[in-house]
Amino acid sequence: MKNIKLLINLLLLVSILLLVGACGNSEKDNGASEGSKVVKIWALDGAESEAYKQLFPKLDEKYEEFTVDYSIFPKDEFYNKLQMAPQVGDTPDIVIMDATQVPYYVKADMLLEIDDVYTDELKEDMLASVLAESEFEDHMYGVAQFDSGMSLWGNKSMLEDAGVRIPTSYKEAWSKDEFEDALEKLKNPSEGVEYPLYMRQNSPRTLLYTYFPIVKSFGGELLNTETGLTDSAMNSKETIEAYDYITWLIDNKYVDPYVDYEDSFYGRKENALSLVGHWAYSDTVNALGDDAILIPLPDFGNGVYTGMGSVVWSVTKQAEENGVVQEAKDLLLDVISEENIKEMVDVNGGIPSRISVLEQDEKFKEGGQLYLYREQLEAGIGVVRPQTAGYDTLYNELSSATANIFNNSPADDELTKASEKIDEVLQENGWAE
Secondary structure (H helix, E strand, O other), X not given: OHHHHHHHHHHXXXXXXXXXXXXXXXXXXXXXXXXXXXXXXXXXXXXXXXXXXXXXXXXHHHOOOEEEEEEEEOHHHHHHHHHHHHHHOOOOOEEEEEHHHHHHHHHOOOEOOOHHHOOHHHHHHEOHHHHHHOEEOOEEOOEOOEEOOEEEEEEHHHXXXXXXXXXXXXXXXXXXHHHXXXXXXXXXXXXXXXXXXXXOOOOHHHHHHHHHHHXXXXXXXXXXXXXXXXOOOOOOHHHHHHHHHHHHHHHOOOEOOXXXXXXXXXXXXXXXXXXXXXXXXXHHHXXXXXXXXXXXXXXOOOOOOEEOOOEEEEEEOHHHHOOOHHHHHHHHHHHOOHHHHHXXXXXXXXXEOEHHHHOOOHHHOOOOOOHHHHXXXXXOOEEOOOOOOOHHHHHHHHHHHHHHHHOOOOHHHHHHHHHHHHHHHHHHOOOOO
């Protein structure tokens, strides 16, 4: 019996050692020489993860003077660990996270200003939208390899068969009346198109990004930038009108409020238009080929807008304590090199953050299949999601309100309740007046 217990204990010890070895994320020996520097990176799991798994070892191998120690975590685990890190003494030197989280971690005194990373030459080569999302309270706190793209995807054959004009530039966008006329023409139940417009209502959280440009075009806002509160913005007449429009679309059977699958537009061809971002590029083009075209969002009375935003690489104040600030900044500059940006967008389908990279990709040149994304971002019509330390609360409450609106609850009631709940949290935490 003792021998069996000893054998079990030995096997457990070996398993633990193997597990620890598997968690070692550096290509170099875990034990780089005593006293050598280590730059610890935490990354948010997502569409970029496969690219990170190629990039991190490459960076580790490139820099002989320090080791790159990296970990990739699912969203909830990532943010839970990051919030607890200062208490447990485990804060990484670099974090890769959604740009919407920057204000929270700046207010938590965890991020380092990196204004000196941006030379004038670099700024000139970056999309204005990625500079905007990396800036908070007049300082730069991150770099981005890519931006997102937002418009309508359209089925060219369906549009042509219905005699609908196809705008290819935001300067030629449909008016509200023309958009509604197009929806009526595109409704074709005999061909399986009962609902001409697909909206990702099975994930109302996503609509904060995809629908915000429409809210802006109605003249609405989600956050009052002067007070830092949602009052007078999320519950404004214009924003309520924008969300009432969802109800109008459903009532007129232009949008199916019950669809719960992703391929309605590109796979099943149940819709002629789809409100979705760049992440649907591969699925859409693979399914529709040349019939897959980008169309700007309509002008609902206050201009044409598009979405923007991505993940950013930020340096924490822990890097100062660890004496690796310069090493961390060197890594940030490396990841936004042309080569590393190309490798990233090849994986996640994002819009390259540097103009020099855009110029090398036929898809983003004038006449290319994705040129509209570039044109819109360069024109400065991208809307930054609310920059507030209480973004998660805003995100969750608005998502819940949107889901209820899809289920026929009045937009006025839902947005008023959401605004009150959000502002209570913002004020309790000192994030607004």
